Amino acid sequence: MSTWRAKALELFPQLRESLLQANDYQAVWHDLHREFRNAIAAGRDGFATPFFKYAAWTLGPSPQTRTMPEVSQAAAELFYEFADELHRWIDRHDFMHAQKGLRYYLGESRYAEFEHRFLEHTDGYIKKRNS
16 A cells, blocks of 8 residues: 555544545545635634644655655645644644645745744744844
8 A cells, every 4th residue: 555545544443434535635635625615614614724734744754745746736826825823733842744845835935924823823933023
């Protein structure tokens, strides 16, 4: 079994049937992304945590970042889009796992903006510096 399918099955056991029927990693991402958007629109935040964990995995410093570039790019854009809400769904560990891919796909200036927007909502982040 491919690693992208195994990771999706680990995080989304309730979608086992559709994940096993998917032809490729792009189909899996499309299905997960659609389910995420539907869940958020319906106020079901519970799907967001495993979704962003999967997205972080696609951006991690392992081979999938290079072998799944379309998905990794889409994941980076979603991280950026939800930067202000992301702290509700993932922790700093997941963020650190995705950091290298986020830098690559967002570019340095967008990454710096994203990082600040995400981290300012997490515990222990220094919000103001004294001169």
